[in-house]
Amino acid sequence: MKLLIAFGTRPEVIKLAPVIAQAQRRADDVQLVVCSTGQHREMLEQAMQVFGVRPDVELAVMRPDQTLPALTARLIEGMSDAITTHKPDAVIVQGDTTSAFAAALAAFYQQVPVAHVEAGLRTGDLASPFPEELNRVLVGRMARWHFPPTPAAAANLLREGVAPGAITVTGNTVVDAIGMVRTRWAGGTPAAMADPFPGKDLVLVTAHRRENHGPALLQICAALRELCGLHPELGFVFPVHLNPRVREVVLAELGGIANLQLTAPVDFEGSLWLQSRSCLVITDSGGIQEEAPSFGLPAVVMREHTERSEGIDAGFATLAGTITQAIVQAAQAWLLMPNLRTALARKANPYGDGMASQRIVATLLGEPVEGFHG
Known part of the structure; x- marks a missing residue:
């Protein structure tokens, strides 16, 4: 064939x-x-x-x-x-x-x-x-x-x-792809990558969707500023999309925050490494919604609708929309939950x-x- x-x-x-x-x-x-x-x-x-x-x-x-x-x-x-x-x-x-x-x-x-x-x-x-x-x-x-x-x-x-x-x-198939990458991580250790905040748990952030350009992206940036202030003990990592409509706004709104690192886009293996180091992901990415359960990682989904409801139904994700306070509240609910990763690690991957x-x-x-x- x-x-x-x-x-x-x-x-x-x-x-x-x-x-x-x-x-x-x-x-x-x-x-x-x-x-x-x-x-x-x-x-x-x-x-x-x-x-x-x-x-x-x-x-x-x-x-x-x-x-x-x-x-x-x-x-x-x-x-x-x-x-x-x-x-x-x-x-x-x-x-x-x-x-x-x-x-x-x-x-x-x-x-x-x-x-x-x-x-x-x-x-x-x-x-x-x-x-x-x-x-x-x-x-x-x-x-x-x-x-x-x-x-x-x-x-x-x-x-x-x-x-x-x-x-x-x-x-x-993304679960298959994660398995392919993990087989290259000798002894279960992720690929070598500079740790942006050694000794701190990370929060991974991604935002790129077309429907989140403009006012919605400003709301997202405001939420991230607030969360960085609420959680100085955490390191926030935001690989910024190359699209100028995203990049220019994010760099202008979020530059200079001590516990937030804005990076160039990372490849798939780099994204998986960051997820393996994180305690929460805040994202509008459909792909990351599917990837996060493989790491027992909760997600705040910055969209009004999601076609990937399985993660929400299984208790891995919260649909927050793009209003600043809704994002902050959803993130706080996860970050303040005791024994979060242990509980999620016991759940079956819905994807x-x-x-x-x-x-x-x-x-x-x-x-x-x-x-x-x-």
């Missing part, structure tokens, strides 16, 4: 790297073509280096100040050319990015079946996250194979009329068991698979 795997952003590489590795292990059964759209080129390179991923096809679609419609058009054209050249039996996409949507649409136009990894996530609001909610809904309409990470995501697909036989609950990539490749090859039960 010839598979074309397409990605364009760092989260896609992270979550597809285990699928790529599993397909390579099944080389007698699978011929693999890896295609990078280069949607987020600089951060994409970081992730590819961590996992040793090397694309067979690289699209040159990015232009300065490119609009979303222009990017989408270039991606569809580039992916169409790649599909025409390589003639895959199926195209695998992950998640909800513009690259995933464009690759799925290009495959659909050429009547090539689409496999959707991380299918079925929904907020129910097409404006949040934008444009990701629409992207994943439309990819779901085009997909032949649906690989939801959890039973809740599968239930969303069933409500939308997807046939049960087209759905395999796999767990989230996966590390076998997702095996289930995906086996399903595509027509082999029997027992799904992840959550």
Whole structure:
């Protein structure tokens, strides 16, 4: 079976790297073509280096100040050319990015079946996250194979009329990816990285989502200033996204705070290392919501809606929104809880068991698979 795997952003590489590795292990059964759209080129390179991923096809679609419609058009054209050249039996996409949507649409136009990894996530609001909610809904309409990470995501697909036989609950491939990285940490020790606050517990902060630009980001910064003042015993670490709309605001609002370190973006392994050192994560990242339970790490989610409700339902996360006092109150509830990490360490990971990539490749090859039960 010839598979074309397409990605364009760092989260896609992270979550597809285990699928790529599993397909390579099944080389007698699978011929693999890896295609990078280069949607987020600089951060994409970081992730590819961590996992040793090397694309067979690289699209040159990015232009300065490119609009979303222009990017989408270039991606569809580039992916169409790649599909025409390589003639895959199926195209695998992950998640909800513009690259995933464009690759799925290009495959659909050429009547090539689409496999959707991380299918079925929904907020129910097409404006949040934008444009990701629409992207994943439309990819779901085009997909032949649906690989939801959890039973809740599968239930969303069933409500939308997807046939049960087209759905395999796999767990989230990010749990597989975390396992790949941890095997490189000799004796369980994370990769060498300068400790920003030796002797202090850390609070990891990330904020980048488009819907949190502008006034919401100012509210987030105000919350962080307040929390830094309330907890001088903690070290706050904020890897700042490269997007100027985020970076300029964060540097202006949060520079010069003694127990807050603003850093350049970190790669996936660096992010996992920081999570392993932290007692709390404050984030608007979907990926970190999924990663944190692997470390018994609680999360404050700075969004109005989340398509990853499993962590909240399992007691790993709080949905706080982006109002300053709501963020502070949610963080305080976790930080003041006694024996927090011990309690969370006993909970089962709601996002996966590390076998997702095996289930995906086996399903595509027509082999029997027992799904992840959550």
